[in-house]
Amino acid sequence: MIYKTFPIFMPGSLPAARLTVYIQEHYEEIGIDNRPLVLICPGGAYAYTSPREGEALAMQFLAFGCHAAVLYYSCAPARYPVALTEAAYAMSLIRQHAEEWYVDPKGVIILGCSAGGHLAASLGTLWQEDFLSQAMGLAGEDRRLLRPDGMILCYPVITAGKFAHRGSFENLLGPEEGAEVRLEDAGSLLSGLSLETRVTKETPPAFIWHTFTDGAVPVENSLLLISALREAGVSTEFHMYPVGGHGLSLANHLTGHRDGSALQAECTSWISLARTWIESRYMRV
Numbered sequence: 001m002i003y004k005t006f007p008i009f010m011p012g013s014l015p016a017a018r019l020t021v022y023i024q025e026h027y028e029e030i031g032i033d034n035r036p037l038v039l040i041c042p043g044g045a046y047a048y049t050s051p052r053e054g055e056a057l058a059m060q061f062l063a064f065g066c067h068a069a070v071l072y073y074s075c076a077p078a079r080y081p082v083a084l085t086e087a088a089y090a091m092s093l094i095r096q097h098a099e100e101w102y103v104d105p106k107g108v109i110i111l112g113c114s115a116g117g118h119l120a121a122s123l124g125t126l127w128q129e130d131f132l133s134q135a136m137g138l139a140g141e142d143r144r145l146l147r148p149d150g151m152i153l154c155y156p157v158i159t160a161g162k163f164a165h166r167g168s169f170e171n172l173l174g175p176e177e178g179a180e181v182r183l184e185d186a187g188s189l190l191s192g193l194s195l196e197t198r199v200t201k202e203t204p205p206a207f208i209w210h211t212f213t214d215g216a217v218p219v220e221n222s223l224l225l226i227s228a229l230r231e232a233g234v235s236t237e238f239h240m241y242p243v244g245g246h247g248l249s250l251a252n253h254l255t256g257h258r259d260g261s262a263l264q265a266e267c268t269s270w271i272s273l274a275r276t277w278i279e280s281r282y283m284r285v
Contacts, residue, residue: 011135017086034103038111041111041120042113056254065283120152120156123146148204153206154209154248158224208236211243251268
């Protein structure tokens with residue numbers, strides 16, 4: 001396995017920003033050439049990147065036959081669009097090494113949990129923005145290198161409206177240190193980061209799961225996005241579990257808290273369902 005960490009130095013990046021890749025070795029005697037790669041964005045309300053939603057997920061996708069990578073993006077006090085430019089950089093870096101790493105160039109999937117889901121869906125809906133292609137030095141059709149081929153969104157933060165997770169947007173947009181929190185001051189920028197309004201037919205296919213009882217990021221975040229994806233004709237698979245709190249990750253003992261929380265047997269099936277979704281769309285033998 002190629003295990004390597006790439007520091008990220010985009011404008012505004014914090015010192016800990018980095019991309020860690022887990023690339024399975026290529027062997028001629030094994031009948032697999034290029035593999036999908038899952039780029040993972042942990043959650044943490046844009047305040048930190050949760051270790052429970054990083055490497056543990058990468059290990060699952062490696063076991064499924066994929067490559068994996070974990071993006072430890074800059075959080076508060078870094079502000080928008082730092083994390084998004086870091087995600088674009090990570091996507092660009094993976095594309096650059098695709099041949100060397102035997103990555104399927106049509107199988108780079110971005111996964112995000114909670115606020116990491118907002119980041120993943122931001123790249124999925126905003127990849128055509130000029131500031132991202134300019135930051136990566138891309139023009140013309142090369143801009144499509146920033147487009148994920150698929151999105152896996154786990155209890156994602158999506159909307160900046162009625163059902164918003166306000167803490168995520170406060171950390172993403174400001175305020176400056178010591179200033180009063182007034183999200184309305186973000187105006188059109190805040191509205192533009194309500195991602196259900198940014199879906200187009202160029203948004204990649206999605207696998208989404210959420211719980212009905214999520215008390216931190218209401219399931220309406222996913223429902224609003226799904227409605228927009230359907231209207232745009234973007235293929236979507238969605239699973240809503242009847243019970244479960246927020247931030248479950250794998251929902252089993254591998255990612256549970258020391259106090260026994262974040263365990264929800266009903267929700268553990270999502271990772272197997274995601275495997276089937278990947279295999280049916282991106283696995284090429």
